[in-house]
Amino acid sequence: MAGDKKVFGFEEVARHNVTKDCWLVIAGKVYDVTSFMDEHPGGDEVLLAVTGKDATSDFEDIGHSDSAREMMEKYHIGEIDASTIPAKRTFVPPQQGSHVQAKDNDILIKILQFLVPIFILGLAFGIRHYSKSE
Template sequence: MASDPKIYVYEEVAKHNKTKDCWLVINGKVYDVTPFMDDHPGGDEVLLSATGKDATNDFEDVGHSDSAREMMDKYYIGEIDVSTVPTKRTYTPPQQAQYNPDKTPEFLIKILQFLVPLLILGLAFVVRHYTKEK
C-alpha cells in the first residue's frame, strides 16, 4: 500500500460503477476491482451491486478467506473521505409495465378479444343449423 494514500470523495468513487470500471469502498479504503471482475467467484454482479455505497457489510457478511483479504492489497488505490459517504443509499424501484389490476397477461387479453366473437358466431351457426326445420 502507498505510504501517502490518495483521498477520494464519494462522488468520484460512485462514478466507477460498471463492469469495465468498478471501484469499491471497504473499511474506508478504495479498491479498483476492475481487473478482478471476470475472476470473482460470485460473479461481477456481486461486485457491481456493492458500488455506490460503503460495501464493508457486504464484504464482511460473505466471510472472505484470509487469502481473499490479502488479494485486496493489489487493488487498493486510496482512502475514502468518510464525511462524503451518504449514510443511506437511495432506493429506486425498477420500472414496471402498465399496471394490470387482474394480473391477466396482455397476450391473453388480445387472444380472448379475438376468440370470443368467433366462438359466439360459431355457436350461433350451430344453433341455427340444428334448429332449422327439415
C-alpha cells in the first residue's frame, strides 16, 4: 500500500493552503486534510496556520492522542521529497529604528504638552505684571 503513495515536492504541497484544499507535511508524509477541516477539534485555523511548512513539531507539541495518530492514516496521500524542503530560515528580528524613533516622538510630545501650557501661563503672568507696572 505504501508503494502506491506519490512523492510530492514541497512547492506543490505548499500551494494547498486554503480550507477547501489543505495539505500538511508531518514527519515526511503528506496529508490531504481538506475533508477533516470542519472536524478538527482545534478548528480549521490551526491546520491552515501550519500549511506551507513542515508541521511535524507543531503536531508533536500538541500531544495528539493515539487515536488521532491512527486517524491520520486515512488522510495520508504520499511522501514529501526531503530535498525540496527549504532550509529553515533564521529569525531576523525587525529593525528597532522605527520603534525607537516613535518612542522618542512620544516623549517629545509629552514634554511639549507640559512645557507649552507653562510657557503660555508664564507669558500671561509676565504681560499682566508689566501692564500693572505702567
